[in-house]
Amino acid sequence: xxxxxxxxxRGLCKAFGRKVVLNNLDLDVPKGESLVVIGGSGTGKSxxxxxxxxxxxxxxxxxxxxxxxxxxxxxxxxxxxxxxxGMLFQGGALFDSLPVWxxxxxxxxxxxxxxxxxxxxxxxxKLAAVGLGPDxxxxxxxxxxxxxxxxxxxxxxxxxxxxxxxxxxxxxGLDPIMSQVINELIKQCVDDLGATALSxxxxxxxxxxxxxxxxxxxxxxxxxxGPAQDIDNSGNPHVEQFVQGRADGPIKMPVRPL
Amino acid sequence: xxxxxxxxxxxxDGLSAIGRLSLxxxxxxxxxxxxxYYPRLIVRQMIEIxxxxxxxxxxxxxxxxMVLALQTYTGFARFNAETAIPNVVVLSICRELxxxxxxxxxxxxxGAAMAAELGTMxxxxxxxxxxxxxxxxxxxxxxxxxxxxxxMLPILVGTADVIGVLGGYLVSVYKLGFNPGxxxxxxxxxxxxxxxxxxxxxxxxxxxxxxxxxxYHGFHSRGGAQGVGKATTNAVVSASILILISNYxxxxxxFSR
Numbered sequence: 001x002x003x004x005x006x007x008x009x010r011g012l013c014k015a016f017g018r019k020v021v022l023n024n025l026d027l028d029v030p031k032g033e034s035l036v037v038i039g040g041s042g043t044g045k046s047x048x049x050x051x052x053x054x055x056x057x058x059x060x061x062x063x064x065x066x067x068x069x070x071x072x073x074x075x076x077x078x079x080x081x082x083x084x085x086g087m088l089f090q091g092g093a094l095f096d097s098l099p100v101w102x103x104x105x106x107x108x109x110x111x112x113x114x115x116x117x118x119x120x121x122x123x124x125x126k127l128a129a130v131g132l133g134p135d136x137x138x139x140x141x142x143x144x145x146x147x148x149x150x151x152x153x154x155x156x157x158x159x160x161x162x163x164x165x166x167x168x169x170x171x172x173g174l175d176p177i178m179s180q181v182i183n184e185l186i187k188q189c190v191d192d193l194g195a196t197a198l199s200x201x202x203x204x205x206x207x208x209x210x211x212x213x214x215x216x217x218x219x220x221x222x223x224x225x226g227p228a229q230d231i232d233n234s235g236n237p238h239v240e241q242f243v244q245g246r247a248d249g250p251i252k253m254p255v256r257p258l
Numbered sequence: 259x260x261x262x263x264x265x266x267x268x269x270x271d272g273l274s275a276i277g278r279l280s281l282x283x284x285x286x287x288x289x290x291x292x293x294x295y296y297p298r299l300i301v302r303q304m305i306e307i308x309x310x311x312x313x314x315x316x317x318x319x320x321x322x323x324m325v326l327a328l329q330t331y332t333g334f335a336r337f338n339a340e341t342a343i344p345n346v347v348v349l350s351i352c353r354e355l356x357x358x359x360x361x362x363x364x365x366x367x368x369g370a371a372m373a374a375e376l377g378t379m380x381x382x383x384x385x386x387x388x389x390x391x392x393x394x395x396x397x398x399x400x401x402x403x404x405x406x407x408x409x410m411l412p413i414l415v416g417t418a419d420v421i422g423v424l425g426g427y428l429v430s431v432y433k434l435g436f437n438p439g440x441x442x443x444x445x446x447x448x449x450x451x452x453x454x455x456x457x458x459x460x461x462x463x464x465x466x467x468x469x470x471x472x473x474y475h476g477f478h479s480r481g482g483a484q485g486v487g488k489a490t491t492n493a494v495v496s497a498s499i500l501i502l503i504s505n506y507x508x509x510x511x512x513f514s515r
Contacts, residue, residue, distance in 0.1 A: 055386050082392050093387040095379075110294075111392030156391075 005064070006031045006164060006196040007052060012061035014047055021047045022058070023220030029213075034190055034197040036211035036228065038204075038242060040251065043217050045200035046090075049166050052198070053085055054078050065164070083111065086162035086195075088186075090169040092149040094141035100152050101127070101137035107160040126155040129192075130185050147178035151185065158189050165190060167199035171206050183209035204243060207231060216242065218251065282474050289394060290401035299398070303406035307368050307465070308413055314367060315360045319418035322355050323347060323425025331434055343436070344444035347426035352453045356418045357411075358505055361464030364411065365497040369472040372403055373493035376476025377486035385477070400477070403469045411465025412458040419454065456512040463508060464501050471497035 007029040014022040021044040029035045039045050050056040052063055054070065063070050070081055086107075094103050102109075104126055105119035114122070124134055130151040141149055150170065157165055170186060171179035187210045190197045199210060207214055211228035216239050224236045231243055241249030330346045376399060379385050388395045423445060430436040471493045479489035 050386070053390060055389060079392060079394075082390065085390055087387070087390040089383045089387055091382055093383040095384055095387070106393070107391040110398070160391075 004031055005029065006033075006066060007198065008062075008064040008067075009048075009052065010062045010064075012048070012051060012063065013059045014044070014051060014056065015059055020220055022051070022061075025061070025217070025221045027215065027222055029196055029198055031196055032194060033212045034187075034199070034210055035213045035215060036199045036201060036207045037215045037217055037222075038202060038207055039200070039217035040202065040242070040253075044220050045217055046168060048217065049087075049168055049198065049200055053087060053166060054082065083160070084163040085166065086157035086160060086164070087166040088150075088153050088157045088168065088170055090172055092141070092146075092153040094149055094153055094156070096141045098140075099137065100132075100139050100141065100144070103141065103152060104137075104155045104159050106156065112160060123155070123159060126159045127152070129158070129189065130155045131181075147174055147181070150174065150178075150182055154182070154185060154189065158193060161193055162195060164196045164198070165193075167197065167201070167210075169201055169203075170199065170210075171201065171203045176205075179203065179205065180209070186210050204231075278478075279474060282477075283470060286396050286400045286404060286470070286473070289396040290404055292397075294397065296398060296402055299402040300405050303402045304410050306371075307364065307406045307469075308410035311360075311364055311367055311410075311414055312417065314363050315414050315418050316421050318359045318363050319351070319356060319422040320425040320428075322359055323351055323422035323427075324429045326350055326355070326422075327426040327429040327434070331430075340434070341444075343430055343434075344426070344441050345448045347430075348423050348445045348449045349453060351422035351426070352419050352449060352457045353509075354457075354505075356422055357415050357457045357460040357464060358501065360411065360415045360418045360461065361468065361501045361505075362498055364414070364465070365468045365471075365494055365501060368407070369468045369493045369497045370490045372469065372472025373476040373479070373490045374486055376473060377479035377489040380477060380479050381482055381485060395477075400473045403473055404466060407465035407467075407469030408462050409465070411461040411468075415457060415461035416454075419457065452512070456508070459512075460505060460508050463504050467500045467504060468497045471500065 005028050007027070009025060009027040012022050012025040013020075025048065027037075027048070037045055037048065047056060051058045058071060061071070065081055065084065068081070070078065073081070095106065098106070101120055101123045104123035105114070105116070108114040108119040108122060109116060124137055127134070127137055132148065132151055132155070136144070136148065136152075141152065144152065167186060170182055174182060183206050186197075190210070197210070199206070201207060207228060208231075213225065214228045214231050215222050215225040216236070217223070218238050224234055224239050226234060231239065234240060234243075237250045241251050247253070326347050327343055330343050331340060334340050334342055376385070379399070385395050385399070388398055427438070427441055430441055431438050475489040475493040475496070479485045
């Protein structure tokens, strides 16, 4: 069975000083599936993704990508694995010293050795795939609206046609209409590439549009997983509280009374 | 006990900071030597450091040379040694004031800019994004800056030496009534290769320090706008102090025999 798993996480632990963020976390992402991890702010969603990509070193536990243990890899082997990844960052993380097309083409030029003309052509195609015309390609990221930046960032994440794409809060900070546009673009791009996707979000609409499977992270571990359409009748009080957005329930927000 | 505790903690923090900086330097230098190289970025940094710092460094040099001539005159006139002014000016500029003044000005201009740029890239996750695009941030961001700092500061300081001597010349000739020809002859005859060379070596060291401090503090900044501000301050302050310390060390290596 494990050969069908694209990402397999076991017993992952990560603490910052005395603050434990991930506590014995297990997670499976089957090949070709889009898994969405939901959870409140500060529950370790971003840390989880950064550990899997290799931007952070976990304290303990194992992470397998395509059956290869990555936590003990040398930096050279890690760079090889990195070729399989694409990531859409929460704030877009576009390089503001480069025009839009070079942002999109960056992974092709720097990582894959394409020449600039070829890479630009592919970049323009990818920009078209996220609904942006060639006039946008010459602009700088600072000249774009938040929604357009997210789209450029999505184009950059899919430009190298990665096997695994990570989405870190893809709709945070966008209006509902633009959120829906981004969600549908993500869904379409992931389906077109046949890629495996791991997203983290606290936006329930995102979950319903882009997710095949869903998982909820709470207190540093995964407390529930299942198909995305079962999220409304999960039978788990934590998940129910989160999905319905209630202030009272098993999840207590540390808010001091006035 | 409560008195000793903060003392020990400060000491240990200091040691671990030195360790972190050493590891960072080692990694940056080792990775800078290995391909891929980014000539485009190296050239851009060279222009930024070398060309755009010229006005600031030139202004510093010309006024330093001018004030040097004036001060030497008022001092040396007391024992009729005014003729030594060209020698004092060229020696001070080439050996000490050229490299140190240029180093400090560039620390303020370039070190701060590097720390702010890399710091902003860090807090907006652009450095993480580089990694996910199969690009090593040490090679892409830090190596070009270190190379540009190391190579451009000697050129800047060489220019500053000439401009500084010009400053001394202007004051001596037009204010103090020196003969232009003999001033220049005095300067050229007196100055030795080692005087200029030691200054240029210093410049290389200072350029490396400025770029290293800018990159180190920017690269490790955290916590949004405030963190970037702190990184910028730390980069300038630590670069300035290290310039003054290493200035003494290099001088000692060259001239104490």
